[in-house]
Amino acid sequence: MPKKKKIGSYPNTMIVISLTAALFLIGFCGLLVIQSKKLVSIIRENIEVRIFVDKEVNKAGQDSILSLIQAKPYVLVSAEVQPITFVSKEEAAKEFIQGTKEDFVAFLGENPLRDSYRVRIQEDYFEEAKLQLIKKDLEKIKGVYEVVYQENLADNINRNVTKIYIVLASFALIMLIIIVLLINNTIKLAIYSQRFLIRSMQLVGATNGFIQKPFVMRGAIQGLIGGILAGVLLIVLQQVAVRNVEGLAMLQEYNRLVILVAIVLILGVLIGVSSTYQSLSRYLRMALDDLY
Structure with a gap:
């Protein structure tokens, strides 16, 4: 029962x-x-600020620029990813050609691109106003030609x-x-x-x-x-x-x-x-x- x-x-x-x-x-x-x-x-930490170097800067000058960038408080500190990456003008040209499928170097007869550093920024600085200040600060470094990032993306x-x-x-x-x-x-x-x-x-x-x-x-x-x-x-x-x-x-x-x-x-x-x-x-x- x-x-x-x-x-x-x-x-x-x-x-x-x-x-x-x-x-x-x-x-x-x-x-x-x-x-x-x-x-x-993760998205914020993968947004990069690109620092283009003057063409006349030599290897010692590039090392000096790198040291000054590494000392900045807004540069990402991480054991998982590389916060600063050096991209030579040759590597940049290869990336551009792979993306566009057009060999502009052969067309122009020279490579007009510049050596650059790609810098990842800490998440706390991911605001348009702060990124503008970072841009101005990095452009003060001797040997830096230009600093660019995707404006308004942060906001x-x-x-x-x-x-x-x-x-x-x-x-x-x-x-x-x-x-x-x-x-x-x-x-x-x-x-x-x-x-x-x-x-x-x-x-x-x-x-x-x-x-x-x-x-x-x-x-x-x-x-x-x-x-x-x-x-x-x-x-x-x-x-x-x-x-x-x-x-x-x-x-x-x-x-x-x-x-x-x-x-x-x-x-x-x-x-x-x-x-x-x-x-x-x-x-x-x-x-x-x-x-x-």
């Missing part, structure tokens, strides 16, 4: 599943924000990034409100099944704090379990995505993923405790006739 459900039994499994799904969605939004921020950082990227963050933040906030309301209603239904047990405890003289304690503890445990399950799902999803999507590994920041999972755990406990406490308080104040 199938096991009969006891009257007034508490739907623990349903609450944990609901909390897990809700916390997973919140965590997924957080994961998107983290990876979007990393992607933007355009920053504007688009701000829009993306606003959309993601709005979506996450809406999801959080909806999820909290749904979880709150789920726990209300669960507490509703315990309303007569709560009344019986009141009738034998139990205080509100004594009645609330086991329910609130149960809510905290449910929230913690839901948070753990949601965190595990997030990690599994992230690992599957990294293994199957080429180039996604470079967007991963595992220290921030750990912080995100910790936030999901804390949020799960807070939602479980607050929703349980709020729903329970209602039945503690309810008159006997209203229980029916």
